[in-house]
Amino acid sequence: MMTLSGKARLAGVLGWPVSHSLSPRLHGFWLDRHGIDGAYVPLPVRPEDFLEVVRALPKAGFRGANVTVPHKEAAFALCRDHGRLSERARRVGSVNTLVFAEDGTIEGDTTDGYGFLENLRQEAPDDRWTRGRAVVLGAGGAARSVIAALLDLPGLDELVLANRTVERAEAVARDLADARIRVCALDGAQIETEKCALLVNTTAVGLKGEQALPVALDSLDPGALVTDIVYHPLITPFLAAAQTRGNAIVDGLGMLLHQARPGFAAWFGTDPQVDAALRAHVLAHAT
Ligand code: ATR
Numbered sequence: 001m002m003t004l005s006g007k008a009r010l011a012g013v014l015g016w017p018v019s020h021s022l023s024p025r026l027h028g029f030w031l032d033r034h035g036i037d038g039a040y041v042p043l044p045v046r047p048e049d050f051l052e053v054v055r056a057l058p059k060a061g062f063r064g065a066n067v068t069v070p071h072k073e074a075a076f077a078l079c080r081d082h083g084r085l086s087e088r089a090r091r092v093g094s095v096n097t098l099v100f101a102e103d104g105t106i107e108g109d110t111t112d113g114y115g116f117l118e119n120l121r122q123e124a125p126d127d128r129w130t131r132g133r134a135v136v137l138g139a140g141g142a143a144r145s146v147i148a149a150l151l152d153l154p155g156l157d158e159l160v161l162a163n164r165t166v167e168r169a170e171a172v173a174r175d176l177a178d179a180r181i182r183v184c185a186l187d188g189a190q191i192e193t194e195k196c197a198l199l200v201n202t203t204a205v206g207l208k209g210e211q212a213l214p215v216a217l218d219s220l221d222p223g224a225l226v227t228d229i230v231y232h233p234l235i236t237p238f239l240a241a242a243q244t245r246g247n248a249i250v251d252g253l254g255m256l257l258h259q260a261r262p263g264f265a266a267w268f269g270t271d272p273q274v275d276a277a278l279r280a281h282v283l284a285h286a287t
Pocket of ligand 1: 137138139140142143163164165166168186202203204205214
């Protein structure tokens with residue numbers, strides 16, 4: 001790490017807990033690579049202290065911060081009521097990137113959906129997955145970002161949103177208000193995968209080392225690209241099963257790496273690249 005000067009640019013990640021976050025390692029790699037006089041630090045902040053801390057950060061010279069669990073909705077509300085929101089943050093209802101403008105305005109953006117698409121664009125340059133039908137499993141906060149990003153693809157004709165709790169999927173469809181979204185129950189998703197170009201898992205199924213899959217893959221279109229937003233393990237049981245069937249797969253680590261780019265560019269003035277060296281650096285320390 002390079003020595004900081006008195007003019008060092010400052011940013012960090014607000015979370016509670018934040019000790020598991022890979023963001024300091026990821027931004028630290030880019031700061032080193034570009035020889036930037038700057039620092040990106042973990043900021044462990046309790047929910048009850050979030051507003052106070054965010055409002056103080058610009059006064060301490062910070063240029064901005066990432067926001068992670070459990071603060072994304074609070075960051076959204078803060079920017080809505082006292083700052084500015086990007087169009088996509090407004091649509092998704094959450095904020096993961098804060099930029100403090102010169103005049104002190106707090107600008108909120110959400111880059112998770114952007115990171116999701118950039119990862120697929122980089123790892124699956126054959127763009128067949130951008131057309132036709134996409135099937136998204138899960139309707140949590142992460143799914144909202146993914147779905148909003150997918151709806152920006154002009155070639156996407158249909159987005160099937162499957163969730164265990166159908167009402168939750170219906171709420172997402174209502175909020176994102178796009179005629180291409182069709183909701184179904186998770187156990188009705190298998191038939192929808194018969195003709196699909198893209199299958200995305202955003203559910204927590206398989207996270208805790210269980211081997212269960214969110215949906216059976218017996219009917220899966222052999223040409224479908226399959227991705228999971230979970231990156232621990234890197235190859236989830238879901239991805240492994242898809243790979244065994246011969247489907248192309250993309251793991252979820254790249255989404256984390258790409259979602260970090262807009263913040264880094266805004267705070268440190270350099271648009272960083274996601275490449276094999278960065279992946280290896282972050283992976284070596286992923287716990
Ligand atoms: P996040 O905001 O990080 O996406 P979340 O809001 O907890 O996380 O959402 C988790 C998703 O995983 C939800 O779609 C959830 O389904 P429900 O809305 O029905 O709860 C899904 N999920 C979690 N455990 C599941 C399980 N055992 N079977 C099926 N779906 C599950």
